[in-house]
Amino acid sequence: MSRRLAPLAGLLVALAVGGWSPSGPATAGDAAATDGVAALYKEHCAACHGEDRFGGIGPALLPENLERLRKPEALRVITDGRVATQMPAFGDRLNANQVAQLADLIYRKVTPTPVWGEGQIRASHVVNADAAALPAKPGPGLQGADPLNLFIVVETGDHHVSVLDGDKLERLHRFASRYALHGGPKFSPDGRFVYFASRDGWITKFDIYNLVVVAEIRAGLNTRNAAVSGDGKWVMVANYLPHSLVLLDAGDLSLVKIIPTLNAAGDKTSRVSAVYDAAPRKSFVAALKDVPEVWEISYDPQAEPVAEGLVHDFQYKEGHFTPGMFYPRRTMLKDYLDDFFFTQTYHEILGSSRSASKGQVIFLDGRKKIADLDLPGMPHLGSGITWQWQDPTGRERTVMASPNLNEGVVTVIDLGTYENIKEIKTLGPGFFMRSH
Structure with missing residues (x-):
């Protein structure tokens, strides 16, 4: 394990x-x-x-x-x-x-x-410690605990966070958090820093080695979630209000860019259902809640330019092209996405909507839907898990399991055919799944 x-x-x-x-x-x-x-x-x-x-x-x-x-x-x-x-x-x-x-x-x-723009975001920025000046090794506060075997516990009742020793299950540290944190903190690639997002828009960076809050900033008025880039340099925040994605420097949480979530026609804005990091693609992927679009936003400095409108010749860049880094590459859909999940290759995402009777499989490179998923109820694909499974014939298959927020069932999907191969009845609806 x-x-x-x-x-x-x-x-x-x-x-x-x-x-x-x-x-x-x-x-x-x-x-x-x-x-x-x-x-x-x-x-x-x-x-x-x-x-x-x-x-x-x-x-x-x-x-x-x-x-x-x-x-x-x-x-x-x-x-x-x-x-x-x-x-x-x-x-x-x-x-x-x-x-x-x-x-x-x-x-x-x-x-x-309600307005929460660049001025308000920058004015909210607080830096409590210079991360570069703090020791880059586990401090005495961890009491010798393995820094890669800790639990970060988000306490919903009184708005605190606890750090637990994963071996002894003893509390090492506890601190007051912002109001109503989301339950899925994100970690830097080296495991030293953890980033929290509150529902009222506050992003907090905490140094696990030194048990200190490094920086905070309010990126929105109502925030859905946040993602940390695979290279540890960027934090992307998905907002319900204002309708925007907000890019932060992961070092001190300073504001880098506000990306308004406008549809392709430019005449409608949208909340953001969720944003996740796609590390192998060097990009963030976001689903829009009120516009049937999925966005891929590259943080690769060498990202290909994004074509806008009609293009006569891609090879010779005859048309309107925008530098690809931090610029949305759109996938146009016929239905909305409230939640989604990456396949193991990160070539596709599996998406679902509260109002739809079927899920969608979206091919990111081709920017199109390639299959439907038979997922009634309210599947929570964002907390799904994948693994290799050997079926009764000896064939090895990659499968994915998703809980359901509305029904007592776990659905297992073959990621090769996108067909349901098993429904596991449970005693009630489920929210999270984890594998090891």
Whole structure:
């Protein structure tokens, strides 16, 4: 069994919503105060979704974030809760009129429109220690523990992080974190640094060797996740609000670039479902939640230029080409992706959507969908696992297993044919899977 850093996380899942019919512009506070809904929101919603509706443990409740949720569905979610999230049911505490008032509130525009751009991001940047000046070896705080056999535990109840000795399962260090961290911290390639993303946009860099927070920056108002590049130089942040990807220098978390998530036509923006590192490709891959596109963003200085619009001749670069490093290369799809998973070769991704009855297999080099996946329910492909399996005939096959957020089943897929070969019934829905 390989020894590696492993994140342990509590349940850090929340309502993911999107589609709206505007009730007319108004400030959230003024409009709500006229009918008493402000008090309802403060009592029942603000703890998770923020006093200003900008998000916290739960996502931001703003029209821009509700692109794909129709109001009847919003009423149902408030009343009955939502499966596989921390969104509880309020039907036993609120009457139908109160539920309707809250639904009206979350579809009202907040004026002025929330802004979190370059100025706000740079102003939030805090550097607590010069990473270059800290010893590049495990310090005394680790008490002799193997730095590659530690657990980083994200505590959901009181917003702390603990560092545990993987052999003794004893706590070595504990520190206060930003509010509502995501449960999947990301590590630098050498295992020295760990990067955390909070749901309200804070990115934190922590030095495991020296047990100190190195730097922090707020990259957004509502953040989906973050990824660290395979070369350890870059951090990419996926935002729900604003609609953007934010590139940071992994050294001190300083801002490098903001990439607005506009569709190819340039007339619609989108939240980002997720961003992951594709180390063999030297790129980040992101799925857009409100636009049917997948983006690949190379961090390779030698990346091929990206063609825009009509190109007469690729060989002689006759057309409009943009330098490929940190510039999105689009794959156009017919359906959205809420989650995805890389095959072992990183040539393809397997994607799923909450609203679709089938998943998709997307060939990244060809930038097209090549197969459908029979994945009903709510598969959580982002936490899937792969391994080599010898079938009863002796044939070795690469397979992938995915839990399901809505049903008690684990689906096993043949990655050669993309067919389901086994459904394993479980006692309830699942969220994470790990292999060794």
